[in-house]
Amino acid sequence: MRGEFELIARYFAPLAEAAPGAQGLLNDAAVFDPSRDDSLVLTIDTMVEGVHFLPDDPPGLIGRKLLRVNLSDLAAMGARAIGYLLAGAFPKDVDEAWIAAFAAGLAEDQEVFGVTLYGGDTVATPGPLTLSLTAFGEVPEGRALSRATAHAGDEVYVSGTIGDGVLGLDALRGGLRALDEDQRAALAARYRLPEPRLALGRKLVETGLATAALDVSDGLVADLGHIAAASAVAAEIEAGAVPLSAAARAALVSDAALLAALLTGGDDYELLFTVRPGRVGELAALAGRLDLPLTRIGRIGEGQGVRVLDAAGREMDLPGGGWSHF
Numbered sequence: 261m262r263g264e265f266e267l268i269a270r271y272f273a274p275l276a277e278a279a280p281g282a283q284g285l286l287n288d289a290a291v292f293d294p295s296r297d298d299s300l301v302l303t304i305d306t307m308v309e310g311v312h313f314l315p316d317d318p319p320g321l322i323g324r325k326l327l328r329v330n331l332s333d334l335a336a337m338g339a340r341a342i343g344y345l346l347a348g349a350f351p352k353d354v355d356e357a358w359i360a361a362f363a364a365g366l367a368e369d370q371e372v373f374g375v376t377l378y379g380g381d382t383v384a385t386p387g388p389l390t391l392s393l394t395a396f397g398e399v400p401e402g403r404a405l406s407r408a409t410a411h412a413g414d415e416v417y418v419s420g421t422i423g424d425g426v427l428g429l430d431a432l433r434g435g436l437r438a439l440d441e442d443q444r445a446a447l448a449a450r451y452r453l454p455e456p457r458l459a460l461g462r463k464l465v466e467t468g469l470a471t472a473a474l475d476v477s478d479g480l481v482a483d484l485g486h487i488a489a490a491s492a493v494a495a496e497i498e499a500g501a502v503p504l505s506a507a508a509r510a511a512l513v514s515d516a517a518l519l520a521a522l523l524t525g526g527d528d529y530e531l532l533f534t535v536r537p538g539r540v541g542e543l544a545a546l547a548g549r550l551d552l553p554l555t556r557i558g559r560i561g562e563g564q565g566v567r568v569l570d571a572a573g574r575e576m577d578l579p580g581g582g583w584s585h586f
């Protein structure tokens with residue numbers, strides 16, 4: 261395999277071409293000129309082989325997911341995504357084809373999301389392959405979304421559908437045999453390639469519609485718990501109102517016990533946000549403009565913790581769910 265500098269020149273420098281401040285990755289650091297009146301928004305995520313992905317996962321998809329989970333955090337803050345820094349710790353036995361496919365995946369998603377590499381670092385490791393990505397973006401000063409600003413009386417909304425990520429991982433591990441091949445593939449695709457809701461995040465900032473927001477990565481119930489804890493309020497979810505994809509509905513028909521996994525599984529990367537009751541009428545128009553379902557799933561009240569209600573209005577007993585006290 262080529263040496264470190266040749267690998268960077270061949271596979272990573274092309275990813276930085278659109279960023280003048282990256283200077284072809286030839287300087288010691290990149291230079292970035294923030295826009296006047298904007299705040300920088302920064303986030304980092306790390307993925308470890310054997311923990312966050314498997315040795316035989318396609319390298320292009322690993323690169324794209326690593327970028328997308330970071331962009332989802334920028335979306336949660338309402339930021340416009342701009343660029344990223346990348347660090348890779350590669351075991352000695354990684355081959356050049358792996359790095360080429362990983363970089364090709366990043367190049368593909370740079371086009372999709374309009375972001376550029378600004379810099380990075382590669383090292384050799386005696387441990388597992390480890391990849392860390394720092395993404396940055398901008399939001400008008402003082403306007404970044406927060407999980408700490410929900411109020412009693414707000415309605416709770418979520419974008420897209422919930423549960424596909426956890427079901428997709430199940431399908432990739434050979435589970436969900438009751439589903440047909442297309443349904444299993446649709447769920448697996450949602451697990452491998454989450455869709456960061458950047459356009460929604462920016463619209464929530466522009467319109468001022470969201471009182472609080474975050475992206476669903478830990479699980480719907482736990483993440484609403486984060487909003488409740490940070491905002492010092494209580495939250496309630498109506499399980500029957502949670503939006504599900506056709507494949508997730510089919511999975512639930514085959515095994516009703518999957519409902520708990522859908523509500524708590526995580527890896528959804530949808531935006532969960534709260535809205536004052538007087539403004540919920542504006543959400544239908546926004547959903548139409550974005551061509552993205554925005555669904556009311558519950559409400560915020562006084563108190564603390566998260567309660568999940570079944571169709572009959574009874575409190576559900578969920579692992580890690582129910583009223584948890586922080």
Ligand SMILES: [Mg+2]
Nearest residue numbers: 333336475477
């Ligand atoms: Mg997040």
